[in-house]
Amino acid sequence: MHRLTDLVRLLGENHVLTGPAAGPYLEDWRGRYSGRAMAVIRPGSVQELAEAVKWCAKHKVPMVPQGGNTGLCGGATPDDSGEALVISLSRLNAVRQVDIENDTIIVEAGCILQSVQQAARDAGRLFPLSLAAEGSCTIGGNLATNAGGTQVLRYGNTRDLVLGLEVVTPQGEIWNGLRGLRKDNTGYDLRNLYVGSEGTLGFITAACLKLYPLPVAQCTAMLALRSIDDAVGVLSAARQGFAAALTGFELIAANCLQGVVRQYPDQRIPFEGPVIDSPWFALLELSDSESEAHARQRFEEVLGQCIESGLVRDAVIAENVAQSKALWHLRESIPLAEKAFGKSVKHDISIPASRMAEFVETTNAALQARYPGVEHVIFGHLGDGNLHYNVAPGSAFTEAELLLRQPEIHQLVHDRVHALHGSISAEHGVGQLKRDYLPRYKDPVELALMRRIKAALDPDGLMNPGKVL
């Protein structure tokens, strides 16, 4: 314990937490991962952080960076050894600069995502990253995990929104790479190496991010579809017809919508007649730089063609903002309504669009052959090739029985993903959860390259041990 006196001297005793005060930092928000730590520290500046990291490097103390603690793979939770220092970046939460003419914003890692969005809006701009945890996750965590969300189709993953970074290395040096440039070819792309490295190569302390114009109008529609193949066909047509104005394309299996309206009786599926029994639905969003009227006219033209050609059974276009919100609310209620199906075995996967229908069909069949009666709970960002492919107990199992089979179900599904050239972690990262899966699915040459980079930048292995590699 005496070892902490240096840190208390550096940060003040209010920012070196032990005992019950440290508790909330040692468990993830869902309570799925927990660990122990020698302490939790909250540096108040990049310089303080760098000094603390130097201290850790000197004393060979493992470090676990933490943002909003909202990750889904245990990437910000320490192990059970109690030897690590959890380093929360929550106090590094300044918006350092908004450059309207350059369309950039410089924010510190501890900024809540919603605050970044708001700072952009206050400047008349859009920061497009948007995801369920935006009210509590930090931009540092989004950067560390290369978070996805609902706007990827148009604006890309977090990675694609970053122009520059400030980083504290595992040795406690500060790299100022906060460039606000669209073009810079003066050496290796360290920025992208740090983005998505889940705190295993150092601390991202600030970032220069891209801003975009706010859309003038948005239009939302829900489509009733016969098959995933048809959904992929509509996606192609929508990309052609709307180009970059297509900002959302979500796929939803019928039973997910039914689960939502069962769970939340104030919501309803906006179709009537036989199409309400369609096996698949899609949610489309168009963002227009012109006008409401233009957005709606384009929507009607392109979707009209899709109905005529038989790709779409029926389409409901939101008449106003309230209706549009109701459609999105249906989609966003799925993760909550999922409990109606019982605790499921979850997968966050991506597949090339051209293989998506094949993936769902063959994987569903393989699961039914091995576990007759399990229920498939499938929805996700089809526009990015990203599905949340979940397996619920159905009539086959109790929750406990299903949970016992989780490892083999993961393997069955991930093996299918791998066979179709997909990814076993599309947007949530690796963390602790999927670390041991990587050797089965990653090219050994790629894994060896990752290990060499890790060893080069963090030779003592102090950064976020047990995560990713």
Next chain:
Amino acid sequence: MHRLTDLVRLLGENHVLTGPAAGPYLEDWRGRYSGRAMAVIRPGSVQELAEAVKWCAKHKVPMVPQGGNTGLCGGATPDDSGEALVISLSRLNAVRQVDIENDTIIVEAGCILQSVQQAARDAGRLFPLSLAAEGSCTIGGNLATNAGGTQVLRYGNTRDLVLGLEVVTPQGEIWNGLRGLRKDNTGYDLRNLYVGSEGTLGFITAACLKLYPLPVAQCTAMLALRSIDDAVGVLSAARQGFAAALTGFELIAANCLQGVVRQYPDQRIPFEGPVIDSPWFALLELSDSESEAHARQRFEEVLGQCIESGLVRDAVIAENVAQSKALWHLRESIPLAEKAFGKSVKHDISIPASRMAEFVETTNAALQARYPGVEHVIFGHLGDGNLHYNVAPGSAFTEAELLLRQPEIHQLVHDRVHALHGSISAEHGVGQLKRDYLPRYKDPVELALMRRIKAALDPDGLMNPGKVL
């Protein structure tokens, strides 16, 4: 020489070049860089390349990867030692796969850029990378240098067009990372590490690239402007009004246009009256997913507002494809017409849009103070913050006198770029040309990180020695 027998056995004697046959590979296309080599080899497959690299690794033979040999920084030319093997990837030129539904194409490194564009067009898609050398540069070289070009504003640099890579490491291992996924968060972003590393970390042998819908209509306009500040204002308005449909925004100084029409009397500046004497011109391109009529109407609306608000003095909108081509031809003739100004000292720089006017004004002034009478030849991709900022002899010097001052002019300009948080290499890379400038302008922490990565992946320093680092 006996050392080459292994390679001849592996590749056949037609593909191990020495003497005069090797000549064209030992000098860059402009004749600015030349070197010597033990031989030039042209492997016919990735496996052959991997075997040749293993041989080099075993015998500690330095390797210089080469694509179309059209680079501007000497990155593909060997040094004078004669010890290196130049390895041309020109025979790895297959289009391996076009996946229309997934909007991806897999091509080998030796494919000429124009062939990639054509293969995409044949599939009804756009591969947007476009630059002056597209008829002879290879996609491997574009990837190695993270090439820019004229479509960056909308589609990003080469980096942004890549989903997956195949790489041969300096040890001769083959990494198959040819993923066609928009989302993949399963570890470090090795893809972006290789893109832009200029052959110093290994060989990019193939890539999975993004395809886009072909625009339905394009509209081009030339604007007459009072100042760079006004140009930045128009850029802001155009981003707001056109969003992602804005695919080009080039800035041109008046003397560049005058140089073109002097050199090529069949071309003309499309303005009349006093505005023809405007100090700056801009070339805008709008790509529409709807119709010619819609593109034109939007163009007229947004540019009309810019004229009303006084940002734009006058605008000429191309009435048809021929006029549009004529406007672009003016822009594309500038590099050729530059000789009319005498051999100039060139800079490929980027600056945040908000500092662009300040950069040009203060740098011009500093140059005039030190070298009264030099001529400023300035044009470039303002939409990306990228200028080609060139200094011609003017009335101050002969070409030879100016050339003597090249190092100090470079330093003066690059110091200004650095002071305004810009980059001294926006789209051409580092190669040999700017290697020795990096220590002056790069954060030492960043340079040290780059060196550690280089040492980790290429511990014997065999890959493209003398380039970048």
